[in-house]
Amino acid sequence: MIRLDQPNLANLPELRHIGKPLPRIDAMGKVTGATKYAGDYVMPNMLHAKVLRSKYPSAKILRIDVSKARGFPGIVAVLTADDLPGARVTTDIPGVTDTAKRAGTDAPILAKDRVRFMGEAIAIVAAEELAIAERASDLIEVDYEPYPAVFTPAEAMQPGAPIVTEPDNIVARWRIVKGDADAAMKNADVIVEGTYKTQFIDHAYLEPEAGIAWVDENGVLTIRVSTQVVEHFRSIAAALQLPQNKVHVMGALVGGGFGGKEDITVELFIGLAALKTRRPVKMIYTREESLLAHCKRHPFTITHKTGVTRSGRIVAAQVNMLADSGAYVYLSPYVLLYAASSAVGPYRVNNVTVNACAVATNNTFTSAFRGFGAAQACVAYEQQMDEIARELDMDPRQVRRINYAQAGDTTPNGQAFRGAVWLEECAQRAWDALGEETKANAPHMKIGRGLASYMQSYGRITWFHDTSQAWVGLEMDGSIVIRCGVPDIGGGQMNTLAQITAEVLGVPMERITVYGTDSALTPLAGTTTATRQMYMSGNATYQAALAVRKTLAERASQHLECELDEIDFADNTVFVKNDASQNMPLTQLIAICAAEGLPRANLSLFKAPFTDKLDPDNAQGDIWPDYTFGAQAVKVAVDTETGEVRVLKSAACHDVGRALNPAAVAGQIEGGAAQGLGYALMEDVQIVNGVTLTPSFAEYLIPTASDIPETKTIILESGTGLGPFGAKGIGEPALTPMAPAIANAVADAIGARVTQLPLTPERVLEAIDKIETRFS
Structure with a gap:
């Protein structure tokens, strides 16, 4: 049994749409199965991709022989690190960690000389059918030489411990000092000490990692993927050695993210395969593959x-x-x-x-x-x-x-x-x-x-210079379109933008359509991470809706012969707050604005607070x-x-x-x-x-x-x-x-x-x- 209690302790004012448990705009598609997730998309002439992964947690790669796999019927491409020399997954991390900046990952797309964890990617197989790709991946021969390894942080910090990633095993250090803890501790009546440990855990989302990539008629690598970050198009371009304007990421609705789809998952594998074959390439992780190879929570x-x-x-x-x-x-x-x-x-x-x-x-x-x-x-x-x-x-x-x-x-x-x-x-x-x-x-x-x-x-x-953009526009019939690049990962992010706009412009939710999650065709809204989308994209949408409202209200106040602050919007109608009989249909006001060349749309940029490093x-x-x-x-x-x-x-x-x-x-x-x-x-x-x-x-x-x-x-x-x-x-x-x-x-x-x-x-x-x- 689940019960909800919502006392109004701060005496917040009652609003028309905000604060109401309105139905999700995406609910019907999800409950009927009409909603398409990344793995549901198919394209003509599509290939299926499979990744060969390391069986060892630490080893040198002595030899990779793909000849048998390439000769297997139905195989279109078998790719290794030699097919994209020097390519690495680099996520820029601004700011200061200890005394020096350190790259966000600098991991290879495909391991060449060494593997560093069990499940690391070594080769990609693209085939006419998934079963063929799976069978051919088993035919790839990899000769390993076990390499010294470390499996606990304490072990990795010991002098002479094997180095996992150069220059040393220390990934980051932070030291925070406030006051004088040593001196204050001496004056304490009681000192309590305790050590607490947490474990690796998996995101265990309903939808595993999935995507499809193709090269469009303009030579643009296009990737439709289950992701929390469409802005990865920049990192994908760098890794695949393409100009940024030649990578287009479209996010599908996501069946759970929880941070596990904040990093790049399948994008580079299918992107590389699509570039090499010039055919659409699809990949869906199995549950076992997801549990083995994608990131975990830090112990x-x-x-x-x-x-x-x-x-x-x-x-x-x-x-x-x-x-x-x-x-x-x-x-x-x-x-x-x-x-x-x-x-x-x-x-x-x-x-x-x-x-x-x-x-x-x-x-x-x-x-x-x-x-x-x-x-x-x-x-x-x-x-x-x-x-x-x-x-x-x-x-x-x-x-x-x-x-x-x-x-x-x-x-x-x-x-x-x-x-x-x-x-x-x-x-x-x-x-x-x-x-x-x-x-x-x-x-x-x-x-x-x-x-x-x-x-x-x-x-x-706050040193990330975080921003989000949203575009809000009124159509001639009074319906509303919102364009915002927010990835919706199941939390109702797009629904929130619609509800904010409905409150500001007085239009019912069913009259609002939200287009999101497209790195090329929607204003970029940043990552659906850090509990930031309601705050960032919500404010961007709010600002854009307010700007549209201001234009409309100024023109309505002239038409209804009242002060600007007396204008209100509700139920597709514009009216005077204290005398609702003085009103006009929203569509009439829109027609007047259109005839006079007044803007009915606004693109807004919201900037978060910024602080120095x-x-x-x-x-x-x-x-x-x-x-x-x-x-x-x-x-x-x-x-x-x-x-x-x-x-x-x-x-x-x-x-x-x-x-x-x-x-x-x-x-x-x-x-x-x-x-x-x-x-x-x-x-x-x-x-x-x-x-x-x-x-x-x-x-x-x-x-x-x-x-x-x-x-x-x-x-x-x-x-x-x-x-x-x-x-x-x-x-x-x-x-x-x-x-x-x-x-x-x-x-x-x-x-x-x-x-x-x-x-x-x-x-x-x-x-x-x-x-x-x-x-x-």
């Missing part, structure tokens, strides 16, 4: 040392973070920065030192995943808060209340919290929603409650545009005989600024909590000595409907966000507090802490055994 080991007074006030925090980057860099420097800047959570701590390091290993590479480092940080700092309370013999909620940040307080980076910081309100409402105590139904069953609060930014790092010595500065705050509370039952954990009830409370569409917001919160439940209890990409032991959903477990508990979603609206109408981002924050809330509830139930995710039955029983041994 972290995080150690907290916290100095507190006996009354519960935190006076100092020292945090060390170590992250596994896998074989290539990708977005590790920024995941690490996100984690480091979130290291002490939503608390007032005046003396902080954070040392964070990401290290290359011969594991599958890691990159973006919903939460982007903040989720791992929250797992650690929220368990540490409960451990502080245990050490002081205090209620964990009281320790949090004493230390919650307030507006005007600053993060470890020195960035001030602005607007509403409703941490205590969110925590109290989430906790209260759990209801009365639940009694165990058997002696071996233990019931526990857990709480986790969080802070998480929305919007990209951080000081690499202490990472001080305004890193993020703004923050979302909230809390998660859960009730669990633990079977002390089997170690099984079951979440009985879940309550989430988030301040989203303004819920533009409460149904969509609730969907994000509930989906994020479900994903966080999997993170806490079961999901684990098991990589042992570089070999993935979880190649399918039979081994890699994700939550099913039977695992989802009774759920209550509480939406608070402070109206203080930077998005349209005061909205804040909620896409990523929805996941962040669930796993630590469950971990705290399990510790409450059994009286012992499991410090490593996931909280498997084996680990729970081990913790129980340790406490029983200690007491005996």
Whole structure:
């Protein structure tokens, strides 16, 4: 059972479209199966592509013999690194990591002399049929020589360890210094130390990586792909040695991304094959291939040392973070920065030192995943808060209340919290929603409650010069077209743009069409990542709609003989606010504007705040545009005989600024909590000595409907966000507090802490055994 509560604490005004749970404009196509995803597209004369991948996590390639594969009937092309010499996947990463900029990935498209992780691409086979491509890929002969490898960050940092990527295994370092943690620690009454570990996990989206590429009649390489970033056309052009105007990326609707489609996936493989064959080429990863070869969430080991007074006030925090980057860099420097800047959570701590390091290993590479480092940080700092309370013999909620940040307080980076910081309100409402105590139904069953609060930014790092563009135009019949390059990854991004426009121009949603996700034909809107699209493209659309409204309102005020601020728009009608009898059809106003040559469309560019690069010595500065705050509370039952954990009830409370569409917001919160439940209890990409032991959903477990508990979603609206109408981002924050809330509830139930995710039955029983041994 899912329940929604939406109290209007800030007394926000009632609006016509905003704040209403309006149906999704893409819903009918999705529920009827009419919607096409990337893998559904077919073209005449189309080829099917398959990638041959490394069987070793670290090895030299001595020989690649493709002769048998090329001679196999139905094979059109077999491509290796020799077919595109020197080509590499380079994602530019601006900013400063330690004392020098480091390339975003610099990974080869196809390995030539060495492979660095199991599943690395070696060759591409393009064939008339998929089965032929699969069979021919097995005929490619590769001679390997095993090469020394490292599989843990600690091992990779040892002197003399094998080097995964030159010049060394240190991918990124960040050091954050605020106040004097060493001096403050000496004056603390109590020092609490704890180490917390998170695991590799997979995005496990419904739709695996897929795309189709062809060279059009103008010689432009065109790629229709499941992606979160159509702006990859620049990186694709660089890798394939083409001018940027000769690469055109069209994003299909995406069946789940969660960060896994933020990096390039199939684009270079099918693009290279299409260029070489001059025929359309399609590729869809199998589930096994996706689990093996695409990026994972970074595992972290995080150690907290916290100095507190006996009354519960935190006076100092020292945090060390170590992250596994896998074989290539990708977005590790920024995941690490996100984690480091979130290291002490939503608390007032005046003396902080954070040392964070990401290290290359011969594991599958890691990159973006919903939460982007903040989720791992929250797992650690929220368990540490409960451990502080245990050490002081205090209620964990009281320790949090004493230390919650307030507006005007600053993060470890020195960035001030602005607007509403409703941490205590969110925590109290989430906790209260759990209801009365639940009694165990058997002696071996233990019931526990857990709480986790969080802070998480929305919007990209502020030195990225982030921008988004949107075009809004009125047709002669009063319908509206929006053009915006936003990739819709299932979160209703295009629906949000339509709802904003409907509010501004008074046109029903069914009269609005949104064209998106095209690098050539829609204004570029940036990535659907970093919980940024509502904020960035929402504001761009809002500005464009307001500009159109201004032109119309100025002309309408002349026609209706009233002041400009008295004009309003609703239900395809323009009228005077205080006298609705004075009105005119919107179509009549449009005709007048058209006849007089007045603009009925606007292209708007929205620019996010910009700050200079951080000081690499202490990472001080305004890193993020703004923050979302909230809390998660859960009730669990633990079977002390089997170690099984079951979440009985879940309550989430988030301040989203303004819920533009409460149904969509609730969907994000509930989906994020479900994903966080999997993170806490079961999901684990098991990589042992570089070999993935979880190649399918039979081994890699994700939550099913039977695992989802009774759920209550509480939406608070402070109206203080930077998005349209005061909205804040909620896409990523929805996941962040669930796993630590469950971990705290399990510790409450059994009286012992499991410090490593996931909280498997084996680990729970081990913790129980340790406490029983200690007491005996």
